[in-house]
Amino acid sequence: MKKFFSLSGLVLLSYVGYAQAPAPGWQQQVEYSIDVALDDQQHMLNGREEIIYTNNSPDALPYLWFHLWPNAYRNNETAFARQQLRNGSRKFQFATQQQRGFIDGLDFRVNGQPAQLVPEASSPDMARLVLPQPLAPGASITITTPFRVKIPDSFSRFGHVNQSYQITQWYPKPAVYDQKGWHPMPYLDQGEFYSEFGSFDVRITLPANYVVGATGVLQNPDEQHRLDQLAAATAAKKTQKDFGNDLSFPASAAETKTLRYVQDRVHDFAWFADKRFNVLKSGVTLPSGKPVTSWVLFTNKDAEKWVQGLQDVNKALTYYSQWVGEYPYASATAVDGALSAGSGMEYPMVTVTQPAAIVHEVGHNWFYGILASNEREFPWLDEGVNSYVENRVAELDNPVAGQLEFLVKSPGLATKLGLDGLPAAALNQVPYQAVAARGLDQAVSGVASPDYGKLNYGIIVYSKTASLLKYLAGYLGQEKFDAALRTYYQRWQFRHPYPADMQAVFEEVSGQKLDWFFRDMLATQNRYEAAVSDLLVQPDAVKVLVRNDSPAPFAVPVATLDAQGKVLEMQWTPVFGGTKDDEQDETQLNFRRAGVASVVVDPAYLTPQLNRRDDQLRISGALRTWEPLQLKPLASVERWDRNFINWLPVVGANTSDKFMLGAAFYNNILAPKRLNYLAMPMYSFNRRELNGIGSISLNVLPRTVARQLLTGILVQRFERYRKVEPSLTLMLPHSAFGGPQHLLRFANTAVRDQDLRQTSSFQTLEYWVRHGNALQNWSGHLEFNYLTPDLSVDNPSREAALLRATATYGRYYSAKKQIRARLFGGYFLKSSADNPFYVGLSGSPDYRRQTAFLDRQQISDTFTAQIHQTDDRDGAFKAYLPVGSQRWLSTLGLEADLPVTSLALFADFGAVSRSRQIRPGDQGAQTLYYDAGLVLPLAKNILRVYLPVVGSQYTNGLPGSRKDFTDRIRFVLHIEQLNPFRLLDEQLAQ
Ligand SMILES: [Zn+2]
Known part of the structure; x- marks a missing residue:
């Protein structure tokens, strides 16, 4: 069967004249x-x-x-x-x-x-x-x-x-x-x-x-x-x-x-x-x-x-x-x-x-x-x-065709998520916004295919290019854009065009220099922002001052809207701004006055802006840029006509606060803004107290050297302690792809124990490096801490300075089975018999409250923190050995997945300084320790259970009874791996 359908009403076009020039x-x-x-x-x-x-x-x-x-x-x-x-x-x-x-x-x-x-x-x-x-x-x-x-x-x-x-x-x-x-x-x-x-x-x-x-x-x-x-x-x-x-x-x-x-x-x-x-x-x-x-x-x-x-x-x-x-x-x-x-x-x-x-x-x-x-x-x-x-x-x-169209196919769901009325162009830009707001984007042109991150190949090469061409078509006008595209095709068909060849044709057909598009917008990671700077309302005109806040020139469409939000008149600015001169970074457009209620930059979401909160200005009223805050679940897309707070319900539990119920409120998870906040109140039904986490951070994306600079403060309250931690985090290098990734962090942590009425203080400077592929990976971590047990007592001899270094290596020996090694060393630069701090053989004393221990306060018989739950830091012995040092401690941990079963083997070896060793009831006898046994990965990377079969924790190295063995079973719980903010960050950095 043969079926034909033909094109009707196609206009014969005037581009023929251009096309006859042969490609050089x-x-x-x-x-x-x-x-x-x-x-x-x-x-x-x-x-x-x-x-x-x-x-x-x-x-x-x-x-x-x-x-x-x-x-x-x-x-x-x-x-x-x-x-x-x-x-x-x-x-x-x-x-x-x-x-x-x-x-x-x-x-x-x-x-x-x-x-x-x-x-x-x-x-x-x-x-x-x-x-x-x-x-x-x-x-x-x-x-x-x-x-x-x-x-x-x-x-x-x-x-x-x-x-x-x-x-x-x-x-x-x-x-x-x-x-x-x-x-x-x-x-x-x-x-x-x-x-x-x-x-x-x-x-x-x-x-x-x-x-x-x-x-x-x-x-x-x-x-x-x-x-x-x-x-x-x-x-x-x-x-x-x-x-x-x-x-x-x-x-x-x-x-x-x-x-x-x-x-x-x-x-x-x-x-x-x-x-x-x-x-x-x-x-x-x-x-x-x-x-x-x-x-x-x-x-x-x-x-x-x-x-x-x-x-x-x-x-x-x-x-x-x-x-x-x-x-x-x-x-x-x-x-x-x-x-x-x-x-x-x-x-x-x-x-x-x-x-x-x-x-x-x-x-x-x-x-x-x-x-x-x-x-x-x-x-x-x-x-x-x-x-x-x-x-x-x-x-x-399908007017909303695109990668996220499933979200807007059902009008009910679209309204719930605040996506109602958005054009396809707005949704198609979301993946770009998600990577760009984290400094993970790459340029469209000039990056070779193999140098793109796995996700960026789709997000940048496919989606962002398509969005920017739609924007260019808007600027040039669809007819002129199409004429240029046809001329490009006529001239370069059966040839090997380069980007400069495409640019030359588009410039010739449009009669405009387009360096600002082909060179600045396509070949850099410039982040573009524009805003309505000011309005002057006259009897028959609205004069609009538009500001370009970008590091390069570009043009934006500007529209007047009536009170119902309908577009009355649309104009494009010329290509302007991108200078350091405030006056040159502004341009003026004149609109008809009749019926105008507000002015909007880019109402149809053509430009690659990350921030749209300053894109609309009303011509009168007290709150000319303000949109009432709307509460939406999960995540929202940046819009010029809405102001969202997102929320998610959260539950929590530990043996001190017991069951906790609350909610997380935050301003944007998909594409972080310049200023980000999280408020997560959680009510403890046991203590009848309000616990929770709150944070504010400033997200800066440098143009060279570093990828992201985060400055923030974290406040946290659980288990009758309160923690306040301002910090500064720098991520290097500028590109997240193709080389080792570095992270430098400074934090000043104050932990107030509300029952002891005592505040401890910790200054931390740490450095991470990691690199790897699907076969093998390695990481290094160096951490310096200055520790003060009680700020109200001025006693330098109770203060300590600790240096810790960790190196890890992992390698797959088959498609799904890995061996892992970890080397750790902890050394006190400053310490005395008075100070309460030590570095532990079986996990760390969690001075900075970094781990969610189920039983930090040691209330329960079943989940006792430290004994049954480890945070696999410091010595990271899988067996529980209540050994620590105020001098130095070093361990080597090995794990190997077993073939066939999902079990793994582990073995740890440790050396602890003889002097100032902490071992209740057995002062400083031993310097060498070991353990070995089986690992049960109950939930990959989140919950692992350790069964120590032999080791220094047993008299004579072996369990004396079945109870001796079962009492020493331990687990590690990385609940933070379920944090949606963290998951998204990790996925996007691939
Ligand atoms: Zn393709």
């Missing part, structure tokens, strides 16, 4: 002829390729760089293997040889002469082909080689799941040589593409009952007829029930077929083969009258969604052709495939994808396929620009 520069040309056979028993490809390489550059080339990307899956030494660890995956690291892949059997000849292939030492998936003679400018050579490829399991994109094959990046391919020289690159998950344009003639031999989706035009009439028949059969099915749920693989046919695909003006060739595929066929007619056939190939899984998916292929072909430029190829295919990286991946004319990503993946034919920018260096040029057009397609049917 030259480009290499590569023509491929490949024979390949699939062995679906051994999961191998056996092939032979012939390449005609034409050197259009002005340079003689003594060698060509080649990509041999199946070798990315060869071993753990490849760039791909390292990137997997960096991004948190151990799957490939611990894969068996049988699961991995490679390419071999290469025998390169150039014009028939043997040519030497020199593999790159750091990356076995790159090699230099040394030519027998340098290739002169304008000359061509014929390169031939046989090859054999072992198809890996699905670790990334090239791979197979059983007999379902995703054959991408599979043949030897020259790297790009352009005006900037060679671009050899190892295969990576992030930033896959940069290839030379040319033509492909590919013959694929495989068992006859496979269905294949591929780049290029199928040349076999028999197979075309077979696909049409399959499509007719599939079209008769409508519901999931019609398709059934059978996902088993039929046996492979004994006879084979050879399918031939031919295509020019593409830079890659991918194919996908599966014996189970259902086939659907449709098509569109483009405005020029050109027909394009669309296909979807899918298994019975999610079949119903794929039936809808066929319409998404048509939608992408239609709207991208309309907004960007006409699709130049004869067909477009979307294939259902198992990917272990992302929800879909684009290849010329064919994409492997899930149904939800079809528009995006088909859209990549324009941004990646036809405008073939360097994705490794400038991923925003394909992913970001494509996401912008994709969002526009999605918004045709």
Whole structure:
């Protein structure tokens, strides 16, 4: 069945004049002829390729760089293997040889002469082909080689799941040589593409009952007829029930077929083969009258969604052709495939994808396929620009389309969360705001794909680029923006544009210098803020003074609203401000007076502002910027027309306060503001007292050197103590990605014991460093404390100074099993017999009240603090040994996860200074201690139970009775790991 829908009412546009100017520069040309056979028993490809390489550059080339990307899956030494660890995956690291892949059997000849292939030492998936003679400018050579490829399991994109094959990046391919020289690159998950344009003639031999989706035009009439028949059969099915749920693989046919695909003006060739595929066929007619056939190939899984998916292929072909430029190829295919990286991946004319990503993946034919920018260096040029057009397609049917649309789909939920009435643009910016407000963002342009944080690759490259382009379209006007985009497409199609090339076209078509956008806004981490500075109301005009509080110039839309909040008039400021001069940082706009109740900067949420509380100003009244505070659960999105406090219910318990019930109130958890507060009152039903936590902190994001500077004060009351702790925290370096992370902190802690009527004081200076990947990680912690037991007594001999150092190392020995080591040393720089402070062998005396002990006051028989609960600081012995030192103490702790079970083994060794050792009833006898036993991880990282089997805590090293053993069982409870503020911070920093 074939279904066409056509575009009507499309205006012929005036951009044609611009488009005729050719793109400057030259480009290499590569023509491929490949024979390949699939062995679906051994999961191998056996092939032979012939390449005609034409050197259009002005340079003689003594060698060509080649990509041999199946070798990315060869071993753990490849760039791909390292990137997997960096991004948190151990799957490939611990894969068996049988699961991995490679390419071999290469025998390169150039014009028939043997040519030497020199593999790159750091990356076995790159090699230099040394030519027998340098290739002169304008000359061509014929390169031939046989090859054999072992198809890996699905670790990334090239791979197979059983007999379902995703054959991408599979043949030897020259790297790009352009005006900037060679671009050899190892295969990576992030930033896959940069290839030379040319033509492909590919013959694929495989068992006859496979269905294949591929780049290029199928040349076999028999197979075309077979696909049409399959499509007719599939079209008769409508519901999931019609398709059934059978996902088993039929046996492979004994006879084979050879399918031939031919295509020019593409830079890659991918194919996908599966014996189970259902086939659907449709098509569109483009405005020029050109027909394009669309296909979807899918298994019975999610079949119903794929039936809808066929319409998404048509939608992408239609709207991208309309907004960007006409699709130049004869067909477009979307294939259902198992990917272990992302929800879909684009290849010329064919994409492997899930149904939800079809528009995006088909859209990549324009941004990646036809405008073939360097994705490794400038991923925003394909992913970001494509996401912008994709969002526009999605918004045709759904005005709130975007990543958070599930929150606003139900009007009830949207109102509860304070999201009602927000446009998609506001919601799409939330992920950016969340990282930027923590100093975790990265620039859109100028950061190479592998250097982005795992989440930032999506948040910055895709979402932020799309949001900023929507903003630029608002500034330039949609028509002018579209004309520029079409001109960019016309001029650079089948070429390799750089960001400067896109900027040049946009400047030419718009007639404006756009450095402020392409250079300042895209290529820096500048944080933009604007505000309504002042208003002057005249009889027939409202004069508005708009202020740019950003470090760079930009333009903002400003609107007047009536009393109901409806936009009356909209104007854009010119590009202004970003100077240190107050006068230049303001600009004036004049609006009509009639009906105006207030003025708003950026009512439609186009600008990347983090703070919108100063975006609205009423023209009269006492509280011209104030919005009444609204209480909303959980979290809110920053809005110019609402002022939120968020809240969450909290419960707590310990043996002193017993059960506590309360609520946490805070101003923003998603995107911290400059000033953040938390008030968490908790009522103790036992003591009939109000406990809780309160904090205020100032969040400063330096532009260089450091990432974040937090200055704050914490007040805390539980268990009849009160703690007040001002502190200063500095996080380094400026980038949270790619290197060790450092933290420097100063705190001044005062703890008032309300029963003893005594206040202790502690000054702390501490330094943390940590680094690691999914395979191994290490950390260091150095802490200096000055301790005063009672501020009301001036007795220097009771004061102490303590230095503590901790180092940790962890390494996985299989995908899920780890060994951990911890080395600790504590040393008193100043101490005397009078002072009450010591450093403990079995956890720390928690002077600063950092740990939530269930029974700090030692009231209970079951959970006695220190005896049964450890905070795994200081000596961190898992067994309870009431040993401490006022001199020095050092321990080594080891833990190893056991194979098969979820249990782990532990062992601790400690040395404690003989002099001034604290050991009730047994003064200073021993210097060496040990323990060992089993760990029961009840809730990973939150609750672990320790069963000490042997150790110094037992007479003769072994338990004397069962009770002796069970009495000494201990646990560690890291309740702070459940803190949603902390969880969010940790997730975003990945
Ligand atoms: Zn994409």
